[in-house]
Amino acid sequence: MGTITCSRYHDISCGHRVVGHEGKCRHLHGHNYRFHFTCQAQELDKVGRVVDFSCIKQTLCEYLEQRLDHKFIMWEKDPLAQTLRDVNTLGVVLVPFNPTAENLAKWMVEDVAPGLLAQYGVTLVECVVEETAKCKATYKL
Numbered sequence: 001m002g003t004i005t006c007s008r009y010h011d012i013s014c015g016h017r018v019v020g021h022e023g024k025c026r027h028l029h030g031h032n033y034r035f036h037f038t039c040q041a042q043e044l045d046k047v048g049r050v051v052d053f054s055c056i057k058q059t060l061c062e063y064l065e066q067r068l069d070h071k072f073i074m075w076e077k078d079p080l081a082q083t084l085r086d087v088n089t090l091g092v093v094l095v096p097f098n099p100t101a102e103n104l105a106k107w108m109v110e111d112v113a114p115g116l117l118a119q120y121g122v123t124l125v126e127c128v129v130e131e132t133a134k135c136k137a138t139y140k141l
């Protein structure tokens with residue numbers, strides 16, 4: 001018996017920097033991120049779906065749109081965090097981790113998705129975060 005999942009992606013543009021990076025990712029810069037969300041349910045609904053694709057859009061994609069799109073993602077322990085917040089309070093989003101693609105993927109699966117998806121009875125089982133078409137990170141339950 002196989003496993004059925006359904007997936008949707010969403011694109012946002014964000015700034016970030018990676019604290020402690022040895023190369024140019026330590027600078028303030030940004031990406032056109034693509035987040036891929038893969039959901040799974042205990043069983044298909046009576047129509048034959050894991051969940052309607054619009055539910056992923058209204059929850060996870062909308063979260064990205066509201067919380068991160070066109071903003072700057074910073075680790076709350078980044079020494080530059082307060083300075084950037086002072087010049088653009090609403091444009092800087094503080095997160096409790098260094099904002100690598102890996103940590104963003106894990107954050108979506110472990111922290112963000114459970115609350116948003118609970119009402120639909122589905123679980124985000126995998127998130128892929130692409131920083132570029134060539135570079136991506138995956139977190140899987």
Ligand SMILES: [Zn+2]
Pocket residue numbers: 016017025029030031131
């Ligand atoms: Zn980067």
